[in-house]
Amino acid sequence: MSLAAEAFVSQLAAAEPWPENATLYQPLKEDQILLSDHASSLAVQAYLRMCGLPVQVLCRVNSEFMSPSGKIPFIHVGNQVVSELGPIVQFTKAKGHSLSDGLDDVQRAEMKAYMELVNNMLLTAELYIQWCDDATAAEISRPRYSSPYSWPLSKILAYQKQWEVRRKMNAIGWGGKTLQQVYEDVSQCCQALSQRLGMQPYFFNKQPTELDALVFGHLFTILTTRLTSSELAERVKSYSNLLSFCRRIEQTYFEDKSS
Amino acid sequence: TGTLHSLDPLPMQGPELGIQADDIEAPEVEQEPKQEVLENKNVVVQRVHIDGLGRTKEDLLTYEIAEVFRANNLIDVMRKSHEARQKLLRLGIFRKVEVNIDTSRGEDALPNGLDVTFEVTELRRMTGSYNTMVGNNEGSMVLGLRLPNVFGRAEKLTFQFSYGTKETSYGLSFFKPQPGHFERKLKKEKFLFINTTYSKTGSCSFPMWKTNQTLKWEGVWRELGCLGQNASFAIRNESGHSLKSSLSHAMVVDTRNSSILPRKGGLLKIHQELAGYTGGDARFLKEDFEIQLNKTLYWDSVLSASLWGGLLLPFGDAPTCIADRFYLGGPTSIRGFSMYSMGPQSDGDYLGGEAYWAGGLHLYTPLPFRPGRGGFGDLFRTHFFLNAGNLCNLHYGEGPQAHLKKLAECIRWSYGLGIVLRLGNIARLELNYCIPMGVQSGDRICDGIQFGAGIRFL
Numbered sequence: 001m002s003l004a005a006e007a008f009v010s011q012l013a014a015a016e017p018w019p020e021n022a023t024l025y026q027p028l029k030e031d032q033i034l035l036s037d038h039a040s041s042l043a044v045q046a047y048l049r050m051c052g053l054p055v056q057v058l059c060r061v062n063s064e065f066m067s068p069s070g071k072i073p074f075i076h077v078g079n080q081v082v083s084e085l086g087p088i089v090q091f092t093k094a095k096g097h098s099l100s101d102g103l104d105d106v107q108r109a110e111m112k113a114y115m116e117l118v119n120n121m122l123l124t125a126e127l128y129i130q131w132c133d134d135a136t137a138a139e140i141s142r143p144r145y146s147s148p149y150s151w152p153l154s155k156i157l158a159y160q161k162q163w164e165v166r167r168k169m170n171a172i173g174w175g176g177k178t179l180q181q182v183y184e185d186v187s188q189c190c191q192a193l194s195q196r197l198g199m200q201p202y203f204f205n206k207q208p209t210e211l212d213a214l215v216f217g218h219l220f221t222i223l224t225t226r227l228t229s230s231e232l233a234e235r236v237k238s239y240s241n242l243l244s245f246c247r248r249i250e251q252t253y254f255e256d257k258s259s
Numbered sequence: 260t261g262t263l264h265s266l267d268p269l270p271m272q273g274p275e276l277g278i279q280a281d282d283i284e285a286p287e288v289e290q291e292p293k294q295e296v297l298e299n300k301n302v303v304v305q306r307v308h309i310d311g312l313g314r315t316k317e318d319l320l321t322y323e324i325a326e327v328f329r330a331n332n333l334i335d336v337m338r339k340s341h342e343a344r345q346k347l348l349r350l351g352i353f354r355k356v357e358v359n360i361d362t363s364r365g366e367d368a369l370p371n372g373l374d375v376t377f378e379v380t381e382l383r384r385m386t387g388s389y390n391t392m393v394g395n396n397e398g399s400m401v402l403g404l405r406l407p408n409v410f411g412r413a414e415k416l417t418f419q420f421s422y423g424t425k426e427t428s429y430g431l432s433f434f435k436p437q438p439g440h441f442e443r444k445l446k447k448e449k450f451l452f453i454n455t456t457y458s459k460t461g462s463c464s465f466p467m468w469k470t471n472q473t474l475k476w477e478g479v480w481r482e483l484g485c486l487g488q489n490a491s492f493a494i495r496n497e498s499g500h501s502l503k504s505s506l507s508h509a510m511v512v513d514t515r516n517s518s519i520l521p522r523k524g525g526l527l528k529i530h531q532e533l534a535g536y537t538g539g540d541a542r543f544l545k546e547d548f549e550i551q552l553n554k555t556l557y558w559d560s561v562l563s564a565s566l567w568g569g570l571l572l573p574f575g576d577a578p579t580c581i582a583d584r585f586y587l588g589g590p591t592s593i594r595g596f597s598m599y600s601m602g603p604q605s606d607g608d609y610l611g612g613e614a615y616w617a618g619g620l621h622l623y624t625p626l627p628f629r630p631g632r633g634g635f636g637d638l639f640r641t642h643f644f645l646n647a648g649n650l651c652n653l654h655y656g657e658g659p660q661a662h663l664k665k666l667a668e669c670i671r672w673s674y675g676l677g678i679v680l681r682l683g684n685i686a687r688l689e690l691n692y693c694i695p696m697g698v699q700s701g702d703r704i705c706d707g708i709q710f711g712a713g714i715r716f717l
Contacts, residue, residue, distance in 0.1 A: 061499065065500070066498045150502055152502075153501075153540070156480075
């Protein structure tokens with residue numbers, strides 16, 4: 001978000017406390033939502049639970065188009081609409097809730113760097129596997145993405161989305177990668193995260209931060225989503241401290257629901 | 260302004276490259292050495308040629324000229340040739356058609372044999388056109404490119420680009436003489452939210468007794484999106500894609516002497532649309548009607564009464580889509596209110612309604628003191644009007660009694676006077692002084708002077 005936009009959102013947000021009827025929108029869970037969207041949505045849900053802010057999850061077929069930025073998830077709080085984890089963190093901060101207040105500047109910079117790593121590596125890898133791998137695209141991504149629509153709109157929208165993602169992959173230089181290379185990138189990213197986490201309960205020792213929420217969202221989704229091949233999940237599973245990290249967060253914050 | 264696309268489609272035809280029917284050329288007939296009554300002379304049409312064909316395929320034309328062979332006296336030949344010439348011109352692929360009737364020559368010529376030759380000049384392969392158009396409170400400029408007779412069988416391919424105050428659209432249309440009129444239209448309308456549509460329609464129209472019936476199938480891909488952060492959540496909720504595949508039927512009985520400022524006669528238009536049973540996401544039944552009655556009174560004044568109404572009935576659990584609902588208000592419907600600014604709304608954005616009715620009563624008189632009489636002044640009329648109507652959503656669980664009650668309460672109405680200018684036979688401009696009444700909270704009014712331009716007025 002630009003500085004001006006941030007300031008604007010902060011001003012509006014600060015005015016009112018967090019209401020009871022805040023809602024989070026995502027695509028339909030059973031039939032429609034894809035790996036990358038589910039990871040992003042789970043990250044936001046984890047973050048809000050860590051802050052102790054109540055939010056109701058609503059599933060809508062058109063949530064991608066309702067979102068002001070076109071990305072999932074987005075929250076509707078009062079009469080404001082904010083999408084994606086970064087702006088949502090800013091928004092809650094303006095209302096006085098923050099998880100990273102206890103960090104000093106160095107740690108904060110480190111946290112931002114690791115969040116960038118997750119976004120650039122894990123999220124991009126998820127998108128690549130979903131849309132650039134022909135088998136996954138044909139068996140899982142296109143059917144799920146187009147499930148709410150009738151023919152021929154379903155076909156048109158699914159191919160349009162695939163084309164759009166592939167174009168983006170080419171633009172950032174992932175177009176030429178093979179699936180194995182992508183799995184390698186995922187492994188390297190997990191290794192970096194695993195090393196940073198070490199034996200601590202959370203990335204910055206005792207208290208969870210937005211980085212924990214983001215990592216949990218992605219890793220947990222990867223571990224629990226069935227794809228055409230289980231290699232992605234296997235790569236994550238090979239880091240046992242990440243596994244126990246996910247389990248710990250699930251038990252602490254999500255024990256009333258099964259994702 | 261929080262407006263949405265207009266209810267009525269813009270008429271998408273510009274003026275045809277008019278081919279005026281001329282009188283038939285005098286046929287050349289060899290003079291008989293002595294005078295005979297030509298009508299009684301039996302003739303046989305031996306050959307009918309068409310000269311001047313370039314890309315047109317002959318088989319298309321054999322049907323049009325077949326009748327000529329059946330003529331058996333000279334007057335009949337002339338008449339049937341004339342009719343055939345009209346039919347050829349009506350195909351819209353020839354610039355000129357001339358008829359030549361001559362006695363047969365050649366070895367197998369009969370003494371009373373005739374040769375009929377149609378000399379045709381085909382239209383150019385591609386023609387361009389530029390028109391301006393007036394729709395409901397909007398104006399636009401239309402550039403067209405037309406390819407008549409693309410493949411030789413009178414297929415017409417038209418491409419139109421329309422740029423207007425409210426709408427920019429591109430249209431590609433393909434027409435074959437036998438029923439089948441396919442149009443692909445892409446409309447991008449920028450209001451509070453963008454409504455982009457691709458549509459494909461096929462329709463056929465035919466008269467039946469005193470009515471004109473039209474059957475149409477329409478496939479439309481709609482994409483609704485919000486323009487900015489400030490759209491109300493109710494509008495945001497409607498964003499996304501939907502596909503509408505619908506069959507519709509319209510019946511029109513029009514006994515008026517003119518469609519703009521009629522002096523007598525009436526209009527009855529009933530239209531229904533059923534969506535969802537031929538595919539698509541949208542599922543509903545939509546009914547609407549329009550009635551107008553006109554009567555000339557003393558001193559060249561005309562009393563006109565009109566009534567509009569409509570109902571949208573969704574099937575299944577899904578709510579109705581904002582693009583299918585009715586809108587009311589504006590200089591072309593209930594004057595004194597802003598365009599489409601009546602009825603259910605959220606944060607200033609109007610969501611439309613599932614049922615509406617609107618009525619108007621007008622008294623048209625010539626301009627006071629009749630300036631410019633017999634000329635320009637005849638295009639103007641003053642009118643005194645009374646408009647009333649209501650728009651709301653219905654909960655279909657309740658019975659019809661509850662619905663009627665709902666439509667009858669909180670009626671908006673307005674009255675006033677103004678000047679009407681007639682534009683050709685298609686459109687009219689109005690400048691009115693309006694006094695809106697019965698305004699409900701949430702409606703946006705435009706009291707005082709209001710200007711309107713359009714083709715369909717209440």
